[in-house]
Amino acid sequence: MSKNPSHYDVIVAPVVTEKATTAAEHNQFVFEVARKATKPQIKAAIEGLFDVKVVGVNTLVTMGKTKAFRGVRGKQSDVKKAVVTLADGHKIDVTTGL
Incomplete structure (x- = not known):
C-alpha cells in the first residue's frame, strides 16, 4: 500500500511504555492518534x-491532569490512544522510523 501523507496526520506517535511493550507480545500495538481520528x-x-493486516482497533481518551509546576498551575493536554490488534504473522517494529 502507498504511504499517503494524510496517514501521518492520523498517527501521531507510537507509545513506548512497559505496558505497551508487553501488549506487543500479543500482537497489539499502541499509538497516540489525532483527537478527531476515527477507527x-x-x-x-x-x-x-x-503494510500489515489490522484485525481490530480500540480507542481511549486520557483526559489531561491539572498539575502545579514551580507554583504555577497548568493542565496537561488530552491524549487519544489506539490499541491496534494485528493478524497472526504480522509485526510492527516501532523502534525504526518511517
Whole structure:
C-alpha cells in the first residue's frame, strides 16, 4: 500500500511504555492518534504505513491532569490512544522510523 501523507496526520506517535511493550507480545500495538481520528481512519493509516493486516482497533481518551509546576498551575493536554490488534504473522517494529 502507498504511504499517503494524510496517514501521518492520523498517527501521531507510537507509545513506548512497559505496558505497551508487553501488549506487543500479543500482537497489539499502541499509538497516540489525532483527537478527531476515527477507527476506520486509524485502521487505514496503520495498514498503509506499515503494510500489515489490522484485525481490530480500540480507542481511549486520557483526559489531561491539572498539575502545579514551580507554583504555577497548568493542565496537561488530552491524549487519544489506539490499541491496534494485528493478524497472526504480522509485526510492527516501532523502534525504526518511517
